[in-house]
Amino acid sequence: MKHSSFLAQQFAFLEEADRLKNILRATPIHDDSRPENSGEHSWHVALYAMVLAGHAAPEVRIDRVIKMLLLHDLVEIDAGDTPIHGDFDAAEQEAKEKLAADRIFGLLPAAQALEFRALWDEFEAAETPDAIFGKSIDRVQPLALNMASGGGSWREYNVTLDQIDARVGTKVARGAPTVWTYIRARVEHFFVTQD
Amino acid sequence: MKHSSFLAQQFAFLEEADRLKNILRATPIHDDSRPENSGEHSWHVALYAMVLAGHAAPEVRIDRVIKMLLLHDLVEIDAGDTPIHGDFDAAEQEAKEKLAADRIFGLLPAAQALEFRALWDEFEAAETPDAIFGKSIDRVQPLALNMASGGGSWREYNVTLDQIDARVGTKVARGAPTVWTYIRARVEHFFVTQD
Numbered sequence: 001m002k003h004s005s006f007l008a009q010q011f012a013f014l015e016e017a018d019r020l021k022n023i024l025r026a027t028p029i030h031d032d033s034r035p036e037n038s039g040e041h042s043w044h045v046a047l048y049a050m051v052l053a054g055h056a057a058p059e060v061r062i063d064r065v066i067k068m069l070l071l072h073d074l075v076e077i078d079a080g081d082t083p084i085h086g087d088f089d090a091a092e093q094e095a096k097e098k099l100a101a102d103r104i105f106g107l108l109p110a111a112q113a114l115e116f117r118a119l120w121d122e123f124e125a126a127e128t129p130d131a132i133f134g135k136s137i138d139r140v141q142p143l144a145l146n147m148a149s150g151g152g153s154w155r156e157y158n159v160t161l162d163q164i165d166a167r168v169g170t171k172v173a174r175g176a177p178t179v180w181t182y183i184r185a186r187v188e189h190f191f192v193t194q195d
Numbered sequence: 196m197k198h199s200s201f202l203a204q205q206f207a208f209l210e211e212a213d214r215l216k217n218i219l220r221a222t223p224i225h226d227d228s229r230p231e232n233s234g235e236h237s238w239h240v241a242l243y244a245m246v247l248a249g250h251a252a253p254e255v256r257i258d259r260v261i262k263m264l265l266l267h268d269l270v271e272i273d274a275g276d277t278p279i280h281g282d283f284d285a286a287e288q289e290a291k292e293k294l295a296a297d298r299i300f301g302l303l304p305a306a307q308a309l310e311f312r313a314l315w316d317e318f319e320a321a322e323t324p325d326a327i328f329g330k331s332i333d334r335v336q337p338l339a340l341n342m343a344s345g346g347g348s349w350r351e352y353n354v355t356l357d358q359i360d361a362r363v364g365t366k367v368a369r370g371a372p373t374v375w376t377y378i379r380a381r382v383e384h385f386f387v388t389q390d
């Protein structure tokens with residue numbers, strides 16, 4: 001393939017990716033001024049991974065985790081965000097996200113499309129140490145934002161501490177147990193002092 | 196240091212970082228609906244680096260470049276963004292950014308503060324292959340956004356193609372010459388068809 005058409009495919013992907021900045025999440029940013037979008041969320045969780053790398057299992061390769069987190073939400077361009085505390089049909093959402101991955105990663109040159117898709121599939125499967133740590137990180141960041149913004153998506157969805165333990169805690173504790181112990185204490189304190 | 200106070204410092208940094216989502220840049224997002232913020236910009240340029248890694252010099256370590264790009268704009272929380280086509284006092288801005296780096300990286304546990312500060316200093320100095328490639332990537336992304344949005348910050352600042360060559364082209368070509376050749380042709384075509 002000619003150099004210029006290779007680059008044209010890479011830029012088609014990178015320019016399409018900009019649409020992730022228009023996908024809004026249930027969590028507000030820290031000052032509660034507006035919802036967080038999935039583009040800035042992807043930056044923030046990659047930074048979380050970089051900072052919290054020392055709390056991962058020793059076999060975790062943080063560079064791969066960061067790449068997974070940079071890619072993990074791109075499918076939302078077609079499939080939308082599904083708030084963890086909201087109602088959605090998991091099987092239907094999974095099918096939508098697979099179609100989105102086909103289309104969006106398919107914009108890239110073939111070898112890179114395969115490489116990125118494999119990282120996304122690995123993250124979604126949540127079976128390897130890298131994916132398990134990445135999923136923990138993705139679940140931790142909204143806890144801090146919800147506390148900073150005075151309740152955020154917990155308030156909107158009337159979420160209880162037991163629901164956070166069940167929906168979020170199990171996943172965070174699986175990949176980053178020391179981080180969960182730390183943030184769980186803060187979340188409990190937040191709930192006690194809000195009531 | 197106790198585990199919990201170590202994590203408290205890491206979270207103080209990560210929660211402070213959220214303020215980067217409120218720093219607005221001169222470049223609009225693709226649909227010209229609003230200015231891009233520096234948090235989502237940081238995600239987008241990290242993704243650019245990941246996609247365009249094959250166009251870097253062979254000695255470039257892309258994982259370090261991605262980390263630099265995730266950190267590179269954090270100083271704007273205190274020092275603000277300085278549009279490349281706008282007027283500003285470079286020495287004064289540099290002094291502000293160094294103070295910002297002291298404060299913001301200083302929130303982290305000591306060893307991590309040093310590690311992150313060293314990455315940021317290396318990026319700013321633009322002397323190592325990793326920093327040179329990272330700087331190229333940071334300059335390429337706004338070109339695509341300005342074209343997508345119909346002119347963006349070029350229109351706002353009445354920028355000419357010669358000014359783009361001088362202010363942006365030299366820096367992009369230094370770290371990613373094949374990428375510059377490709378995007379330069381698109382930018383020229385954009386200017387010709389706009390006139």
Ligand SMILES: [Ca+2]
Pocket residue numbers: 073081082
């Ligand atoms: Ca998500």
